[in-house]
Amino acid sequence: MSAFTSKFADELIANAAYIGTPGKGILAADESTGTIGKRLASINVENVETNRRNLRELLFTAPGALPCLSGVILFEETLYQKSSDGKLFVDILKEGGVLPGIKVDKGTVELAGTNGETTTQGLDGLGDRCKKYYEAGARFAKWRAVLKIGENEPSEHSIHENAYGLARYAVICQENGLVPIVEPEILVDGSHDIHKCAAVTERVLAACYKALSDHHVLLEGTLLKPNMVTPGSDSPKVTPEVIAEHTVRALQRTVPAAVPAIVFLSGGQSEEEATRNLNAMNQLKTKKPWSLSFSFGRALQQSTLKTWAGKEENVKAAQEALYVRCKANSEATLGTYKGDAKLGDGAAESLHVKDYKY
Amino acid sequence: MSCFKSKFADELIANAAYIGTAGKGILAADESTGTIGKRFASINVENVESNRRALRELLFTTPGALQYISGIILFEETLYQKTASGKPFVDVMKEANVLPGIKVDKGTVELAGTNGETTTIGLDGLGERCKKYYEAGARFAKWRAVLKIGNNEPSELAIHENAYGLARYAVICQENGLVPIVEPEILVDGSHDIEKCAYVTERVLAACYKALSDHHVILEGTLLKPNMVTPGSDCSSKAKPQVIAEHTVRALQRTVPAAVPAVVFLSGGQSEEQATVNLNAINQLKGKKPWSLTFSYGRALQQSTLKAWGGKEENVDKAQKAFLARAKANSEATTGDYKGDAQLGEGASESLHVKDYKY
Numbered sequence: 001m002s003a004f005t006s007k008f009a010d011e012l013i014a015n016a017a018y019i020g021t022p023g024k025g026i027l028a029a030d031e032s033t034g035t036i037g038k039r040l041a042s043i044n045v046e047n048v049e050t051n052r053r054n055l056r057e058l059l060f061t062a063p064g065a066l067p068c069l070s071g072v073i074l075f076e077e078t079l080y081q082k083s084s085d086g087k088l089f090v091d092i093l094k095e096g097g098v099l100p101g102i103k104v105d106k107g108t109v110e111l112a113g114t115n116g117e118t119t120t121q122g123l124d125g126l127g128d129r130c131k132k133y134y135e136a137g138a139r140f141a142k143w144r145a146v147l148k149i150g151e152n153e154p155s156e157h158s159i160h161e162n163a164y165g166l167a168r169y170a171v172i173c174q175e176n177g178l179v180p181i182v183e184p185e186i187l188v189d190g191s192h193d194i195h196k197c198a199a200v201t202e203r204v205l206a207a208c209y210k211a212l213s214d215h216h217v218l219l220e221g222t223l224l225k226p227n228m229v230t231p232g233s234d235s236p237k238v239t240p241e242v243i244a245e246h247t248v249r250a251l252q253r254t255v256p257a258a259v260p261a262i263v264f265l266s267g268g269q270s271e272e273e274a275t276r277n278l279n280a281m282n283q284l285k286t287k288k289p290w291s292l293s294f295s296f297g298r299a300l301q302q303s304t305l306k307t308w309a310g311k312e313e314n315v316k317a318a319q320e321a322l323y324v325r326c327k328a329n330s331e332a333t334l335g336t337y338k339g340d341a342k343l344g345d346g347a348a349e350s351l352h353v354k355d356y357k358y
Numbered sequence: 359m360s361c362f363k364s365k366f367a368d369e370l371i372a373n374a375a376y377i378g379t380a381g382k383g384i385l386a387a388d389e390s391t392g393t394i395g396k397r398f399a400s401i402n403v404e405n406v407e408s409n410r411r412a413l414r415e416l417l418f419t420t421p422g423a424l425q426y427i428s429g430i431i432l433f434e435e436t437l438y439q440k441t442a443s444g445k446p447f448v449d450v451m452k453e454a455n456v457l458p459g460i461k462v463d464k465g466t467v468e469l470a471g472t473n474g475e476t477t478t479i480g481l482d483g484l485g486e487r488c489k490k491y492y493e494a495g496a497r498f499a500k501w502r503a504v505l506k507i508g509n510n511e512p513s514e515l516a517i518h519e520n521a522y523g524l525a526r527y528a529v530i531c532q533e534n535g536l537v538p539i540v541e542p543e544i545l546v547d548g549s550h551d552i553e554k555c556a557y558v559t560e561r562v563l564a565a566c567y568k569a570l571s572d573h574h575v576i577l578e579g580t581l582l583k584p585n586m587v588t589p590g591s592d593c594s595s596k597a598k599p600q601v602i603a604e605h606t607v608r609a610l611q612r613t614v615p616a617a618v619p620a621v622v623f624l625s626g627g628q629s630e631e632q633a634t635v636n637l638n639a640i641n642q643l644k645g646k647k648p649w650s651l652t653f654s655y656g657r658a659l660q661q662s663t664l665k666a667w668g669g670k671e672e673n674v675d676k677a678q679k680a681f682l683a684r685a686k687a688n689s690e691a692t693t694g695d696y697k698g699d700a701q702l703g704e705g706a707s708e709s710l711h712v713k714d715y716k717y
Binding site: 209213253256257289 | 561571611612614
């Protein structure tokens, strides 16, 4: 076959399929030290290691949350951290039936000669890092490529660079036992309509799958983390049903059936919007040969963060808020969300930050 | 969306979906004058217009056969021919709910600097020709790209040229109301194993769908006509239908978007019975198959029929029965219900492989 023969093939295929288990999805808790600093600042919490550890412990030990999750993406620091009673986070996750994942990219840099377009770095020594992460218990990885919509964007150059960077990252992961999440995020920033977003998404995804084929990636052992197809942030909103239709159609036109699961990014949508949109997709009657689930960061943690505010006495309530969102999204993967999640403080708040950088 | 806006979009989508109707498939009867001449020579029939007309009438008027056929690919001459009683063939088809299709490529030419690799020609004035064919009743088209497996083949150049030629042809068809069948045939010639064929097929199909995306083709209004994934014709180990089915479906799962409504396999030299049995195994396979899997057979539907006919009027009845048997068998294969009991006509198990096949 066109895929290379990895000694990890069976494991990669099994883990990728597991992540797409109906009723489950991914918690993206891989905010870099800088990014988590911004979140902590918004709730007046100091950006020190203990606070970062406390937040993640709050998330991973929230009663009822782990059964709704198949994976959690971690930042490197967190992969080696422990709970307050000395248990490694990766062990807590594993015992809860959740696969630990690891962010492996090193952020974006600008592409010379473009209008602020970027490529993602992190390929140097990636194989060795993946080996190390696998030994520490990681079983999947994530790499975020970023594209934007503008008059002349995304350019063919930027699509090609980002697609081929993703493909190279993906095969290196597979050589080292990690299921690669392929994330080509097209930012929601802009005043374009949903049709423009659909056209760009289809073009970008087609380029990604050509690149993955060229790099001999085993598709059955990968996941896709795309944006949903929506109007730009400065454009009038549309209903979840319209978002669902355009999103699923774009995927039908580009994502091979061999890919076991698609785990959407939330990209600035509010917690409630993200859940409703995912729910609408799973209710749509049409060809969907992959699971459709979530890989949400902000859209799973917003109310939790606000409720916690860094205070020990708020932990229980904060964990309850996380459980509410986890359960809602779990139902959304089955198309059974009734919109009745107890809305936490901020659940309906847009989480859009212009030109978002982790 | 990434595809262009065609005034024919709804019609293209409906026609492409219709061709993939369960229980139906395509009869490829588009042999060029030269190629049909070779067939006729093998049964001692003169290659004149009336004989070509008589053969196609025999096929299209076989009692009970057209219910198993959703489309028939024609050569240009046939599009304008009539039955002996004066009824245009396209009307015979339409009345039986069969879509007429038309071969629009003009054959292959060699790519300079390669080891006998080719590209397909026919783009010049294609839009005008498609318009004309649409007016004559055609609703789908076919263009055959050819690749081969060798030590250094298919080359990146051959893959790129053939994929982009197919994509350009496809969008021109859609601009003019014809559903394009995208046919990137990888010849079975060679001593390679099934794994090699799978590898090449996946690479070629990935290139095709990238090219179709670049050319803004509406995938919902296209069909794919690929080779099945098999060992080469000279490979020492043969593969069971189940193994062919597994490798074929996996290759498609890895490359063909779900938006494509149907995959219509070419028979490429397989005997009538092999082609049916393999298609049957493909449809019995449990796994993700978000497209219909059916047939677009030429030789594998007509071989016994031709032999039974021998060009003689008194054999028409016998020949039509042979055709009906194959059409019904393949119809059953599209639902995985073929029991292997088609009355084997003379030659049904005969390999139809011709080295380096050119239509």
